[in-house]
Amino acid sequence: MERKMTTEHTTRSDALMERARKYIPGGVNSPVRSWYNVGMTPRFIRSGKGPYLIDADGNEYIDYICSWGPMILGHGEETIREAVIAAAERGLSFGAPTETEVEIAQFMSERIPSAEVLRMVNSGTEAVMSAIRLARGFTGRNKIIKFAGNYHGHSDCLLVEAGSGLLTAGIPGSAGVPEGCTADTLSAEYNNAESVEKLFDANPGQIAAVIVEPVAANMGVVLPGEGFLQKLRTLCTRNQALLIFDEVITGFRLAFGGAAEYFGITPDLVTYGKIIGGGMPVGAYGGRREIMEMVSPLGPVYQAGTLSGNPVAMAAGLAQLRLLYDHKEDYALLAEKGEKLYGEMDRIIKEKGLPWQVNHIGSLGCIFFTGKAVTDYRTAKTSDTEIFARYFRCMLEHGIHLAPSQFEAMFLSLSHTGEILEKTLAAFKDAMENI
Numbered sequence: 001m002e003r004k005m006t007t008e009h010t011t012r013s014d015a016l017m018e019r020a021r022k023y024i025p026g027g028v029n030s031p032v033r034s035w036y037n038v039g040m041t042p043r044f045i046r047s048g049k050g051p052y053l054i055d056a057d058g059n060e061y062i063d064y065i066c067s068w069g070p071m072i073l074g075h076g077e078e079t080i081r082e083a084v085i086a087a088a089e090r091g092l093s094f095g096a097p098t099e100t101e102v103e104i105a106q107f108m109s110e111r112i113p114s115a116e117v118l119r120m121v122n123s124g125t126e127a128v129m130s131a132i133r134l135a136r137g138f139t140g141r142n143k144i145i146k147f148a149g150n151y152h153g154h155s156d157c158l159l160v161e162a163g164s165g166l167l168t169a170g171i172p173g174s175a176g177v178p179e180g181c182t183a184d185t186l187s188a189e190y191n192n193a194e195s196v197e198k199l200f201d202a203n204p205g206q207i208a209a210v211i212v213e214p215v216a217a218n219m220g221v222v223l224p225g226e227g228f229l230q231k232l233r234t235l236c237t238r239n240q241a242l243l244i245f246d247e248v249i250t251g252f253r254l255a256f257g258g259a260a261e262y263f264g265i266t267p268d269l270v271t272y273g274k275i276i277g278g279g280m281p282v283g284a285y286g287g288r289r290e291i292m293e294m295v296s297p298l299g300p301v302y303q304a305g306t307l308s309g310n311p312v313a314m315a316a317g318l319a320q321l322r323l324l325y326d327h328k329e330d331y332a333l334l335a336e337k338g339e340k341l342y343g344e345m346d347r348i349i350k351e352k353g354l355p356w357q358v359n360h361i362g363s364l365g366c367i368f369f370t371g372k373a374v375t376d377y378r379t380a381k382t383s384d385t386e387i388f389a390r391y392f393r394c395m396l397e398h399g400i401h402l403a404p405s406q407f408e409a410m411f412l413s414l415s416h417t418g419e420i421l422e423k424t425l426a427a428f429k430d431a432m433e434n435i
């Protein structure tokens with residue numbers, strides 16, 4: 001008889017992952033949570049407080065995922081927690097309008113010029129999917145332009161040369177998406193306005209919208225070059241196409257008014273997610289009244305949601321947005337923290353004569369293991385993911401919890417103190433010496 005292999009688990013996380021794999025595809029509810037790409041099993045998280053996570057075995061980590069952005073104030077923020085508990089006590093969901101929905105929409109509309117009227121949804125994917133439908137309905141055109149390496153959620157028509165998990169997996173698109181769904185999605189090069197101009201010229205009167213991550217943060221972090229976003233604004237206006245800023249990451253992060261405020265550019269439509277929910281599942285899309293009033297029930301563009309504007313989620317989101325707006329000086333503080341962490345990472349690399357790149361803006365940053373300046377999808381893909389995997393493991397040994405992929409950002413929160421950044425930099429220095 002064959003001897004049964006003993007499956008002794010070294011950690012609770014390993015045991016949980018083995019159990020999870022039996023009931024959930026790959027053991028995870030979003031592929032980016034899997035550590036397959038770095039050859040490990042993920043840590044299961046039991047709790048979080050400020051910048052820290054505690055895993056199922058009781059190990060503590062400094063967290064640079066921050067739920068992929070939402071936890072910009074750190075984990076377990078007291079005011080948000082209280083708002084959620086108070087809302088939950090009144091009821092979890094009604095399927096009828098509530099005052100908090102009006103409050104959050106008004107709060108945003110009065111502070112963000114490009115979001116005069118807003119519709120709440122349940123995720124970033126839903127926000128972008130709806131904004132694309134609206135742009136098509138409004139312009140009466142079908143084609144859209146997106147950028148290689150930008151990620152806009154997992155709706156069919158946007159899974160073309162997409163960033164995030166697809167880039168990590170090294171696949172250009174997804175199975176199960178009929179060609180017809182992506183036939184009207186044209187792909188341009190990030191930071192190359194000429195590639196957009198060419199698509200406009202080749203498809204006169206047919207482009208409904210250009211959608212862009214104003215700072216690309218799903219192929220690692222890639223900054224828009226001087227004038228790139230302005231050129232997109234000009235091209236869209238000239239061709240009567242809508243400019244959509246996908247601010248699911250940048251919204252309420254670069255500035256309260258996101259990249260639109262930071263770069264001083266007004267898009268026609270804007271999409272939000274992540275930070276807007278304060279940790280709850282929320283997305284939103286908004287724009288000028290004349291465009292937004294094309295949406296059902298006022299107009300012919302249909303979009304709905306049983307749980308959209310959920311009172312508990314709105315309470316969390318509104319509490320977080322208020323804290324951010326009432327302490328706008330915190331954006332300068334976040335940028336300072338970013339400069340300290342990423343700036344110092346860059347100096348350590350240079351000091352050691354390593355050829356790698358650190359791209360960063362405000363609280364977003366990442367290291368690319370390539371000798372080339374990373375300005376787009378093509379150059380991002382020159383990164384050595386094997387070195388990244390070694391870097392990831394080394395940082396983890398130091399108690400630093402990073403996104404398990406070369407092609408994701410590091411997210412700083414306000415709860416990351418100077419002391420925590422110092423600790424992280426010490427780990428980074430060790431990693432640079434030993435990987």
Ligand SMILES: *Cc1c(COP(=O)(O)O)cnc(C)c1O
Pocket residue numbers: 122123124125126128151152153154213218246247248249273274283
């Ligand atoms: C995360 C993300 C999305 C998708 O949001 P989900 O809430 O994951 O559906 C869309 N666009 C950008 C830029 C994102 O980073």
